[in-house]
Amino acid sequence: MSPATPGTGKGAATAVTGKGTGKGAGKGAGKGATTAARRSPLLDVDGMIDDPQLRVVVCCGAGGVGKTTTAAALALRAAERGRRVVVLTIDPARRLAQSMGLVELDNTPRPVAGVDLSGGGRLDAMMLDMKRTFDEVIEAHASPAKAQAIFTNPFYQAMSSSFAGTQEYMAMEKLGQLRARADADAADGWDLIVVDTPPSRSALDFLDAPQRLGSFLDGRLIRILSAPAKAGGRAYLKVVSVAVGGATGVLTRLLGAQILRDVQSFVGALDTVFGGFRERAEQTYRLLQAEGTAFLVVAAPAPDALREASFFVERLAGEGMPLAGLVLNRVTTARAESLSAERAQAAAEDLEELGAQELTEGLLRVHADRMRRRERERGLTHRFTGAHPAVPMVEVPARAEDVHDLDGLREIGASLAKG
Amino acid sequence: MPTHDPDDRSEAEPRDGDPADPGDSGEPGEPAAADFAEVRLHIVSGKGGTGKTTVAAALALALAAGGRRTLLAEVEGRQGIAQLFDVPQLPYEERRIAVAPGGGDVFALSVEPKAALLEYLDLFYHLGRAGRVLERMGAVDFATTIAPGLRDVLLTGKVYEAVRRRSAEGPRYDAVVMDAPPTGRIGRFLNVNEEVVGLAKVGPIRNQAGSIMTLLRSAQTAVHLVTVLEEMPVQETQDAAAELRAAGLRVGGVVVNMVRDPVLPPQTLADARTGRIDREEVLAGLAAAGFDGRRQSPASAVLADGLLAEAGEHAARVALEDGQREQLDVLQRPVYELPALAGGVDLGALYDLADLLTRQGLA
Numbered sequence: 001m002s003p004a005t006p007g008t009g010k011g012a013a014t015a016v017t018g019k020g021t022g023k024g025a026g027k028g029a030g031k032g033a034t035t036a037a038r039r040s041p042l043l044d045v046d047g048m049i050d051d052p053q054l055r056v057v058v059c060c061g062a063g064g065v066g067k068t069t070t071a072a073a074l075a076l077r078a079a080e081r082g083r084r085v086v087v088l089t090i091d092p093a094r095r096l097a098q099s100m101g102l103v104e105l106d107n108t109p110r111p112v113a114g115v116d117l118s119g120g121g122r123l124d125a126m127m128l129d130m131k132r133t134f135d136e137v138i139e140a141h142a143s144p145a146k147a148q149a150i151f152t153n154p155f156y157q158a159m160s161s162s163f164a165g166t167q168e169y170m171a172m173e174k175l176g177q178l179r180a181r182a183d184a185d186a187a188d189g190w191d192l193i194v195v196d197t198p199p200s201r202s203a204l205d206f207l208d209a210p211q212r213l214g215s216f217l218d219g220r221l222i223r224i225l226s227a228p229a230k231a232g233g234r235a236y237l238k239v240v241s242v243a244v245g246g247a248t249g250v251l252t253r254l255l256g257a258q259i260l261r262d263v264q265s266f267v268g269a270l271d272t273v274f275g276g277f278r279e280r281a282e283q284t285y286r287l288l289q290a291e292g293t294a295f296l297v298v299a300a301p302a303p304d305a306l307r308e309a310s311f312f313v314e315r316l317a318g319e320g321m322p323l324a325g326l327v328l329n330r331v332t333t334a335r336a337e338s339l340s341a342e343r344a345q346a347a348a349e350d351l352e353e354l355g356a357q358e359l360t361e362g363l364l365r366v367h368a369d370r371m372r373r374r375e376r377e378r379g380l381t382h383r384f385t386g387a388h389p390a391v392p393m394v395e396v397p398a399r400a401e402d403v404h405d406l407d408g409l410r411e412i413g414a415s416l417a418k419g
Numbered sequence: 420m421p422t423h424d425p426d427d428r429s430e431a432e433p434r435d436g437d438p439a440d441p442g443d444s445g446e447p448g449e450p451a452a453a454d455f456a457e458v459r460l461h462i463v464s465g466k467g468g469t470g471k472t473t474v475a476a477a478l479a480l481a482l483a484a485g486g487r488r489t490l491l492a493e494v495e496g497r498q499g500i501a502q503l504f505d506v507p508q509l510p511y512e513e514r515r516i517a518v519a520p521g522g523g524d525v526f527a528l529s530v531e532p533k534a535a536l537l538e539y540l541d542l543f544y545h546l547g548r549a550g551r552v553l554e555r556m557g558a559v560d561f562a563t564t565i566a567p568g569l570r571d572v573l574l575t576g577k578v579y580e581a582v583r584r585r586s587a588e589g590p591r592y593d594a595v596v597m598d599a600p601p602t603g604r605i606g607r608f609l610n611v612n613e614e615v616v617g618l619a620k621v622g623p624i625r626n627q628a629g630s631i632m633t634l635l636r637s638a639q640t641a642v643h644l645v646t647v648l649e650e651m652p653v654q655e656t657q658d659a660a661a662e663l664r665a666a667g668l669r670v671g672g673v674v675v676n677m678v679r680d681p682v683l684p685p686q687t688l689a690d691a692r693t694g695r696i697d698r699e700e701v702l703a704g705l706a707a708a709g710f711d712g713r714r715q716s717p718a719s720a721v722l723a724d725g726l727l728a729e730a731g732e733h734a735a736r737v738a739l740e741d742g743q744r745e746q747l748d749v750l751q752r753p754v755y756e757l758p759a760l761a762g763g764v765d766l767g768a769l770y771d772l773a774d775l776l777t778r779q780g781l782a
């Protein structure tokens with residue numbers, strides 16, 4: 001497993017063009033200057049998804065920036081351009097999920113109805129069920145009897161369904177599974193996997209999940225915890241207090257003997273599973289660094305979202321993970337670009353003084369508000385592009401309504417491609 | 420101001436579903452008397468991007484007004500408070516970061532799970548050395564980063580401690596405001612102690628978790644939900660409210676953030692929505708404002724069409740927002756509105772927002 005190198009921020013530029021998506025990223029440089037604010041190269045989304053070398057797209061970013069919608073729109077567009085796509089969503093909005101046929105939570109990709117398959121592509125979609133994914137891992141690695149013991153362990157039940165953090169592990173696990181399935185059927189299976197990432201405390205959590213697991217498995221704690229359970233029977237209580245000495249004594253004092261016993265039998269039962277777990281975590285991590293993977297950082301023109309995007313870009317560079325670019329969602333646009341906020345405001349005030357043209361005065365004020373909002377967004381975006389000038393970027397205009405259907409996703413897809 | 424909180428739903432015995440309720444949300448006959456005077460722990464959640472940190476900070480300021488003392492605690496290590504108040508990164512230490520109107524103090528704390536664990540070990544078990552043993556064998560890392568959920572126990576535990584702490588004159592803080600995880604995770608986050616109670620049948624951890632749960636479900640705690648008038652955040656607010664209620668936690672107020680000024684009168688909005696605005700009138704108005712189509716650029720016809728298109732989109736958005744307001748009313752919780760700030764949120768703006776919250780009765 002690669003050590004976590006802290007991101008430097010400086011490396012972002014080379015990581016972008018140097019790896020992964022081949023002709024995808026960066027191709028559009030130069031034609032991107034459709035607005036005065038943009039100094040970044042334009043992210044060429046179609047070039048990216050048309051590149052047969054591209055096998056995995058990971059959409060990441062802060063919560064509430066439209067990650068899931070971006071992932072779905074991108075997957076749909078790729079499918080309708082001839083790719084065989086599966087999209088893994090984490091927590092889609094209800095109506096969007098329904099529109100993609102994601103009503104059954106069975107943790108299996110299902111074909112999405114209503115997709116134009118004339119180009120030879122296809123689109124399957126699934127929603128992550130973390131408990132089920134966890135169960136599947138156990139079933140795949142443990143004997144039926146052992147699996148049963150794990151499933152009935154109260155610690156497992158709590159951990160697999162309700163504790164924060166499990167989702168990150170399971171999202172990575174599922175990605176690994178999908179990739180393995182795709183590779184097993186290279187002729188007809190998926191040739192592109194699009195993943196959404198969980199709404200974590202920090203967008204970086206899912207990157208750390210496999211490594212955390214690895215360092216945990218290497219750690220002494222697991223040996224201390226698993227040793228007594230291996231000793232078997234009820235003798236382990238004695239082992240706890242005598243052999244391992246102070247450390248476990250402290251644990252017993254803190255947790256109480258009963259919970260420690262549950263944890264120990266859980267860890268003991270998981271012993272066989274952990275090996276497989278860890279191997280897969282490492283595989284998935286390497287997959288993320290590999291050629292054919294592209295990260296899309298999704299943001300909105302708001303301070304927190306862009307700050308998070310900056311962290312992410314730096315971190316990806318530090319980890320040697322291939323960044324395709326930034327998708328900036330919900331960008332305010334104007335229909336009367338050439339009239340500045342100041343002039344619109346001044347004209348509205350003139351009309352107010354005249355006192356006769358209330359309608360036009362109101363429209364000018366609406367425009368002034370909109371231009372001011374846009375200017376502020378541009379200022380915020382500039383901070384990002386200034387720090388990361390080589391990161392290709394595409395802007396998706398704000399829409400009045402959320403996306404609820406495939407047509408809406410197609411429109412988003414078109415915006416992504418057009419920039 | 421009423422002297423007691425009218426909402427008594429949060430107490431230990433949760434009511435079996437309200438038969439009068441059409442859906443799974445809302446309690447009938449709840450007047451919107453917005454007073455959380457007896458609440459000492461204000462938990463602020465909301466979907467990502469709705470500005471919950473800003474609202475939490477404004478609330479902490481408002482609650483400190485008039486010589487009181489509040490603690491603003493963040494639990495996700497994002498240093499959002501430091502950024503908002505424009506101070507250096509917060510250590511694991513309570514620091515005064517602002518003075519409230521009328522002379523009160525706002526303290527801030529970024530709760531860090533590892534420090535919280537070591538502090539906890541030391542405080543309750545005097546485990547200075549044993550704590551280091553645990554750290555050496557990886558147990559501290561395990562508890563704070565790997566074991567899913569344990570970190571949430573530590574984070575809520577620290578906030579619980581701050582609420583309960585006393586000085587010679589009484590409680591150390593008049594109120595504690597927690598900038599909590601977003602709505603997607605708030606139910607799980609707050610209910611983690613319930614899970615622990617289920618896991619640990621006896622022992623110190625169970626007792627601690629049980630006390631935290633008791634506080635969270637008491638009338639001293641309210642969970643306020645921040646949203647904006649958009650579909651997904653409102654949907655998540657409803658989902659979170661249902662989830663919290665099912666867990667026996669009290670939903671406090673709903674704070675609608677970043678509300679935009681409607682600008683246009685209702686009739687104009689209706690016309691704009693249906694494309695019936697008189698284009699000639701707009702052209703006449705533009706001419707009166709000096710856009711005569713010759714000397715001034717842009718050409719007034721192009722300009723008029725642009726303005727009409729923008730007005731249509733603006734009206735569509737206002738209509739959508741009205742629909743979302745109705746959705747929020749279903750929750751039957753007091754609703755507070757805060758305006759969108761064109762210049763972003765700085766310290767001055769925080770005081771304005773705090774003032775608005777006070778006037779509307781949240782603080």
